[in-house]
Amino acid sequence: MQRYILILLLIVSVSCNKQNKDKATVDFAETIDSDQNLNANESKAVYIAIASMTSPKETYTYYSELIEYISKKVGYPIYIKQKKTYEEVNLLLENSEVDFAFICSGAFVDEYKNNKIKLLVAPEIKQKLSYNAYIITQKESGIEKIADFKGKSFAFTDPLSNTGRLYPLKEIAEQDQNESDFFRKVIYTYGHDISIQMVNQGIMDGASVHSLIYDYIALHNPEKVENIKIIQKSEEYGIPPIVTPVSLDQKSFNTYQKIFLEIHNDSLGKIILDKLLIDKFRLVNDSIYKSVFQLKEYIDHEDAK
Numbered sequence: 404m405q406r407y408i409l410i411l412l413l414i415v416s417v418s419c420n421k422q423n424k425d426k427a428t429v430d431f432a433e434t435i436d437s438d439q440n441l442n443a444n445e446s447k448a449v450y451i452a453i454a455s456m457t458s459p460k461e462t463y464t465y466y467s468e469l470i471e472y473i474s475k476k477v478g479y480p481i482y483i484k485q486k487k488t489y490e491e492v493n494l495l496l497e498n499s500e501v502d503f504a505f506i507c508s509g510a511f512v513d514e515y516k517n518n519k520i521k522l523l524v525a526p527e528i529k530q531k532l533s534y535n536a537y538i539i540t541q542k543e544s545g546i547e548k549i550a551d552f553k554g555k556s557f558a559f560t561d562p563l564s565n566t567g568r569l570y571p572l573k574e575i576a577e578q579d580q581n582e583s584d585f586f587r588k589v590i591y592t593y594g595h596d597i598s599i600q601m602v603n604q605g606i607m608d609g610a611s612v613h614s615l616i617y618d619y620i621a622l623h624n625p626e627k628v629e630n631i632k633i634i635q636k637s638e639e640y641g642i643p644p645i646v647t648p649v650s651l652d653q654k655s656f657n658t659y660q661k662i663f664l665e666i667h668n669d670s671l672g673k674i675i676l677d678k679l680l681i682d683k684f685r686l687v688n689d690s691i692y693k694s695v696f697q698l699k700e701y702i703d704h705e706d707a708k
Contacts, residue, residue, distance in 0.1 A: 449474070449481045452495045452504035454561075454643075455488075455593055468675045476662045487593055489563040496520050499650040503659055507643045508695045509565030515689060516696070518649060523656070524663040524684040525644040525691070528615065532691050533639035535614040536566035538574075539602050542632045546609065549574045549635060555608035556588040558598040567595060569698050570637050571611040576705045596620060596627075603630050619680075640698075641691035645684075660686075 451470075474481040484501055486492045489510035495501045497519050506514075514520045525532055540546040546555070549571070560567025575585045582589060590607065592598045598610035599620060614636070621628045645663065647656055666672035667683035676683065689696075 447479045449477055449479050450484060450501045451481060452484045452486065452492045452501040452506075454492045454504070454506045454510060455486065466679075469679065472666070472672060472675055473662055477658070489561045493519070493563075496646065496648050499648040501648070502651060502655060503645055503647045505643070505645055507561075507564055508641050508692060509567075509569055509699070510561075510563040511644060511646065512692060512696050512699045513563075514646070515692075520646040521649055521651070521656070522687060522689065523645045523647050523660055525642050525687040527682040527685050528642065528680060530682060532642045532685070532687060534566070534642055535639060536570040536611050536637035537614050537617050537633045538571065538609065538611050538635040539599070539617070539631050539633055540609040541602060541605055541630050543630075544608060547634055550578060552609050553580075553585055554587045556590075557586045558601050558607045558610035559589060559591050560595055560598055560610075560612070561591060561593055565640055565695055565698065566613045566637065567598065567611055569702050572702055572705070573698060574635075576702070581705075599628060599631070603627055605630070638694055640695050641687075641693075644687065 470481055470483075484495055486495065489507060492504055492506055493510055493514050496504055496506075496514060503523055511520070515522070528534075538549065540552075546552060552575075557571070559571075562568060572582060575582065592601065592610075595612045595616040598607070598612050599617060601607040602610050617628070617633075647659070663684040664686070667676055
């Protein structure tokens, strides 16, 4: 998943071998109206949503091939409804405006608990179905622990982000502190890569970021983390899943699930997954998100005080 979280924006078109005539389209525009004109051979389309865990450029770079592959397998064009916040993606699911969505585990828990979504699959990375939060700061900041961020600036990713907000809030709550009193300044970046960039450049004193995104950047673009040190790692959390609205018909659900579960058995699919550093997609149940549910309940309880 080191590339799994880095998902989808711009526009890519791919041909589908439906008697060499039909064309499967992957559209990464920000929003696509469901009544958009399609040609006669594109009378049906698949709509998916993406939670923006990284900036648009990174999103496109890493996941275009996977979406092209899925489009070919489905045999219909895929249209992306890209949204800035996790809450907006959740609303698309609640309103059944998409067939499936890539969401973060923090955004997953409320929707699942309220019976708004169903688990489709989740990626397995290095034989694991989990990831961590990294608390980061500059190497020369003098900050060595969470308590040292008192009076400092801090970057959150999204209000619903598990690693990008809920985890650091828990850490300061355990010190009998709250967000507004503890930090001098807080901003929302809406991209873990942007949070990393702001800390690396000294714009923000610290951030809490997704471990797999950080590890990928550190491996492939080490200059982007050259000024950063990790001062704390969280417990393991269930990996961000792919979900569907509860209203999705069973036939479509089965079709999408089968495609994801069989990608690693296909030669082209295996090449794509290898590039993404994904072992395969797996069936999962909500038990792998127990620690995320517990974290969300803790934060909700603190907010209610």
